[in-house]
Ligand SMILES: Nc1ncnc2c1ncn2[C@@H]1O[C@H](COP(=O)(O)OP(=O)(O)OP(=O)(O)O)[C@@H](O)[C@H]1O
């Protein structure tokens with residue numbers, strides 16, 4: 525009986541409140557942009573905790589403040605008001621130089637547009653954050669190769685970005701995000717430029733990193749399907765959180781991939797249609 529009542533209490537609480545080990549603690553965060561005479565209130569009092577090993581999908585209409593929050597979480601921008609602890613560090617008051625340092629050590633970014641350096645190989649792209657962190661050349665190459673292996677690109681290390689598919693380029697971006705062993709990975713619409721199968725393959729990479737390495741992942745998406753691979757969904761509207769729920773009926777990307785037709789099957793089906 526005691527067990528049941530404990531379970532009931534746990535159910536009633538939000539996932540974040542169950543974790544003492546919060547990686548992100550945002551308290552009443554406001555962000556106002558000043559554009560000439562106009563003030564844009566992008567965030568209007570956001571409070572949220574994210575624990576280690578969580579996998580959160582952020583959703584909400586265009587302009588609701590998702591990227592603004594990601595930029596603050598990722599130390600790319602200061603809140604106008606409110607407190608922010610990242611991995612126990614108070615970053616709301618940090619100087620620009622400190623922010624850059626914290627960002628490089630604690631956060632891995634993945635963007636919709638990949639943001640790879642075009643004239644350098646996959647391996648060198650992944651090495652970049654370690655150059656800023658002052659890691660020695662030999663160690664850099666070793667760790668970059670290891671990160672590329674994790675995302676399944678061991679045999680493409682020497683390719684330039686334009687010699688890789690969109691999905692492979694995004695994997696390089698994930699490897700680069702991983703390489704300093706950050707506390708969190710932030711991904712802002714990482715599947716925005718990818719087709720269905722490639723998107724699910726990416727979700728498989730994220731689910732594996734989350735399950736096997738306990739990586740904390742926060743991902744913005746407009747696609748309902750993509751949010752279903754997360755463990756928790758937060759919905760924004762007009763600069764506020766209007767919904768924060770655990771994902772029930774979470775999908776496994778590996779399973780979805782087994783059910784999706786492969787590229788060859790799609791080609792074969794198209795060819796058959798042509799001859800009919
Ligand atoms: N640098 C900026 N200067 C001024 N206003 C900005 C700036 N960045 C964002 N905004 C405004 O802040 C609000 C929130 O923008 P934000 O980019 O966070 O939305 P979003 O939820 O990420 O939208 P989308 O889904 O389209 O990416 C919008 O009204 C936007 O116009």
Ligand SMILES: [Mg+2]
Pocket residue numbers: 590591592712
């Ligand atoms: Mg955005």
